[in-house]
Amino acid sequence: MTQIVQLLVSGLENGISYGLVGLALVLIYKTSKALNFAQGTMAAISGYVAYEVIVSEHLPWIVGAVAGTAIGAVLGGVSERVAIRPLLGAPLLSLVIATLALDSIFGNLTQLAWGPDTRALPSPAGDGDVHISGVSINRTYIVIALVTLVILLAVGYMLTHTRLGLAMRAFADDQFAAELQGIAPQQVSRMAWMISGAIGGLTGILFGPLLFVQIGYMSPIFIKGFTAAVLGGFVSNAGAVGGGLLLGVLESLSIKYVSSSVAPILPLAIILMALLAKPNGVFNRTLVVKRV
Amino acid sequence: MKHLRGIGFAAVGITLAAGLAACGGSSASGASASGGAPGVTKDTITFGMATPLSGPASSLGTDGQKGAEVFIKWLNAKGGTKGHKWALTVQDSHFTAQGHVAASKYLIQQKNVFATWGDVGSTALAALGTYNTAKVPFLFPYALAPQMTDPGPDVFTIVPPSNIQEAAFSNWAATSVTGTHKFGVLALDSADGHGAADGFKSGAAGKYVVASAFYPTGTTNWEPQLVSLRSKGITDLVLHGSDSWMATILKELQQLGMGKVHMWGSTGTVTPLVFKLAGDNLVNGQNAVSITAPSTDSDVPGVKEFLDAFAKYEPGYKPGTFALHSWVGGVIIEKAIEGISGPITRDNLIKSLESMSSVDTKGITAPLTFSSSQHLGNRSVVVVTATDGAWKPSTEFLTSSS
Numbered sequence: 001m002t003q004i005v006q007l008l009v010s011g012l013e014n015g016i017s018y019g020l021v022g023l024a025l026v027l028i029y030k031t032s033k034a035l036n037f038a039q040g041t042m043a044a045i046s047g048y049v050a051y052e053v054i055v056s057e058h059l060p061w062i063v064g065a066v067a068g069t070a071i072g073a074v075l076g077g078v079s080e081r082v083a084i085r086p087l088l089g090a091p092l093l094s095l096v097i098a099t100l101a102l103d104s105i106f107g108n109l110t111q112l113a114w115g116p117d118t119r120a121l122p123s124p125a126g127d128g129d130v131h132i133s134g135v136s137i138n139r140t141y142i143v144i145a146l147v148t149l150v151i152l153l154a155v156g157y158m159l160t161h162t163r164l165g166l167a168m169r170a171f172a173d174d175q176f177a178a179e180l181q182g183i184a185p186q187q188v189s190r191m192a193w194m195i196s197g198a199i200g201g202l203t204g205i206l207f208g209p210l211l212f213v214q215i216g217y218m219s220p221i222f223i224k225g226f227t228a229a230v231l232g233g234f235v236s237n238a239g240a241v242g243g244g245l246l247l248g249v250l251e252s253l254s255i256k257y258v259s260s261s262v263a264p265i266l267p268l269a270i271i272l273m274a275l276l277a278k279p280n281g282v283f284n285r286t287l288v289v290k291r292v
Numbered sequence: 293m294k295h296l297r298g299i300g301f302a303a304v305g306i307t308l309a310a311g312l313a314a315c316g317g318s319s320a321s322g323a324s325a326s327g328g329a330p331g332v333t334k335d336t337i338t339f340g341m342a343t344p345l346s347g348p349a350s351s352l353g354t355d356g357q358k359g360a361e362v363f364i365k366w367l368n369a370k371g372g373t374k375g376h377k378w379a380l381t382v383q384d385s386h387f388t389a390q391g392h393v394a395a396s397k398y399l400i401q402q403k404n405v406f407a408t409w410g411d412v413g414s415t416a417l418a419a420l421g422t423y424n425t426a427k428v429p430f431l432f433p434y435a436l437a438p439q440m441t442d443p444g445p446d447v448f449t450i451v452p453p454s455n456i457q458e459a460a461f462s463n464w465a466a467t468s469v470t471g472t473h474k475f476g477v478l479a480l481d482s483a484d485g486h487g488a489a490d491g492f493k494s495g496a497a498g499k500y501v502v503a504s505a506f507y508p509t510g511t512t513n514w515e516p517q518l519v520s521l522r523s524k525g526i527t528d529l530v531l532h533g534s535d536s537w538m539a540t541i542l543k544e545l546q547q548l549g550m551g552k553v554h555m556w557g558s559t560g561t562v563t564p565l566v567f568k569l570a571g572d573n574l575v576n577g578q579n580a581v582s583i584t585a586p587s588t589d590s591d592v593p594g595v596k597e598f599l600d601a602f603a604k605y606e607p608g609y610k611p612g613t614f615a616l617h618s619w620v621g622g623v624i625i626e627k628a629i630e631g632i633s634g635p636i637t638r639d640n641l642i643k644s645l646e647s648m649s650s651v652d653t654k655g656i657t658a659p660l661t662f663s664s665s666q667h668l669g670n671r672s673v674v675v676v677t678a679t680d681g682a683w684k685p686s687t688e689f690l691t692s693s694s
Contacts, residue, residue, distance in 0.1 A: 003519055003522075003523055006515070006519050006548070007515075007516055007519055010513060010515035010516050010519065011516070013513060013515070014512070014513050017512075107346070107347075108346065111346055111350060115354075116350035116351035116353075116354045117351055118351060118536050118565060118569065120568060120569045127543070129546075129547045131549075136547050136548055136549065138547055207512075210512070210513075210540070211512050211540075212536050212539070212540070212569055214348065214351070214536065215346075215347060215348055215350055215351075216347055216348040217348075219348070219510075220510035220511070220512055221512065251516070252515070252516040253516075255505075255507075255516040255517060255520065256516055256519065256520045
């Protein structure tokens with residue numbers, strides 16, 4: 001029993017990272033209808049910045065986290081202005097290619113700036129674990145879980161109780177109608193990308209201690225974050241986080257009870273099955289209205 | 293207008309044919325300026341290297357590149373070989389099969405290099421055919437796949453495949469452990485990972501193996517595999533992986549209450565980085581297998597010479613395993629070229645390599661022997677132990693009979 005619980009905990013630990021990335025992807029898709037393939041490299045840059053502040057400059061961890069998150073927001077804003085806004089209204093393929101180009105540019109810039117070496121970023125919770133009835137949980141993952149909950153609540157509050165959030169929801173529902181109501185698409189798009197960039201950046205900083213800050217360290221999480229977003233139908237923030245947790249648990253259980261070879265194909269198989277069974281997302285309650 | 297269109301098509305066709313002829317050439321079309329072998333002028337021999345310079349494996353490729361560059365500077369300062377200085381041109385393989393093939397073709401067809409040297413990564417396997425077809429010597433790639441035991445007529449290697457390394461490691465492990473031991477194997481789900489697992493099981497300690505677990509590329513959390521192995525009550529963990537993965541796994545072992553499990557790491561873990569990432573406390577006392585002496589062990593004459601060269605030509609850079617591998621590759625190539633009687637050509641280089649026996653690398657590796665039927669010059673490994681924040685050899689070089 002303890003073993004199964006430990007496997008579930010390990011799966012949830014992984015799943016949280018997928019959910020956070022998925023959440024960032026959903027935010028962008030809802031407003032720009034773009035799939036941000038540069039999310040992983042943007043998150044990694046935030047990790048490097050946090051490393052410089054915390055380790056090289058010996059400043060407190062929170063200062064490094066704020067700096068890295070702010071850089072993530074800036075990267076999001078710059079990306080939106082330079083690559084996405086000019087393509088607003090363009091086919092999805094154009095937007096995908098634009099973000100792929102951004103991914104390549106950011107990846108190469110990272111390497112030019114910091115080189116290929118691996119860096120150890122300290123954890124905000126220190127090293128160590130919490131043990132509950134024979135099950136151990138890494139303290140860093142507990143921090144990540146709490147931060148995820150705060151982000152989810154904050155984003156939810158923003159979307160339902162602020163003018164910006166209302167504008168973003170209106171924009172996601174019907175861009176044309178939103179513009180007619182005086183909602184500026186540029187502002188909505190920019191804010192969505194900045195918030196998404198900040199969330200992605202914070203993810204990169206939180207996972208830096210676990211994955212080590214190195215070239216491409218967030219890339220393996222990106223595809224799984226994409227799966228999480230698919231499970232949320234690319235419209236539900238909580239659905240993306242829930243999808244990430246589900247994926248993490250399925251991965252963990254499949255390694256033990258099926259085969260480790262299943263784990264790499266699991267995200268893609270889930271995407272395919274989800275799109276076939278529930279195209280609007282497994283965790284999305286939006287109804288599809290049939291045209292008569 | 294039709295005849296003009298026809299002339300146009302003919303012009304395009306001629307241009308394409310000329311282009312294809314230029315691209316498809318091998319050594320025959322790559323004559324050097326002096327009319328000698330490709331890549332050889334009257335005073336310079338040009339080598340190529342296709343290695344990952346970008347992406348997640350860039351630290352390995354960059355380390356290997358620096359090892360070759362420092363060797364060349366060191367050698368050129370001594371006057372080079374047979375009156376020839378060496379030059380190196382490097383291409384990024386992106387650590388993908390397609391990238392490695394493309395980079396290799398570029399080096400062969402566009403740069404007309406004499407030979408390539410020191411490529412990092414089993415993606416080099418994809419380029420074996422390219423080198424054998426073009427008859428360009430492909431020297432000392434760092435690739436662990438089992439196929440490298442018989443790499444081809446123009447390919448030479450000193451890296452025993454993972455199955456051979458782990459078999460030797462297993463034989464030694466069986467003599468060094470006392471009492472009851474249960475070994476678990478944790479390996480990358482790849483050709484060399486499975487080779488490593490099979491190799492260890494084929495050795496004397498194979499009888500102690502109670503479970504194996506594999507992980508795919510891109511794994512960031514090994515807890516599921518470790519929990520699975522923990523259920524078998526393992527006391528020892530044979531790991532096939534990289535230095536940063538070993539660091540993470542050591543921490544996860546602590547977290548899961550498996551801190552007393554003894555680690556037996558593979559070649560890729562024998563770097564200074566694992567101490568930096570995991571901390572000396574977690575790494576000290578663990579064992580690993582290596583094909584060379586540790587890159588930081590200045591008690592070994594060859595490694596001291598290597599470290600002194602780096603201090604002179606790349607001060608501040610801490611060279612690792614791949615730099616040392618490139619360096620010793622350079623040592624072998626230098627001896628091979630010195631052993632050529634006649635002009636420096638690719639065929640003569642290969643003949644010279646094939647005649648080399650018990651090559652002394654000043655302790656960096658075991659003595660190396662090549663022949664016309666055996667282009668894998670090294671079947672020996674050394675077992676190292678993490679001691680006071682550094683890897684130190686615990687054995688002489690051990691030869692596997694696999």
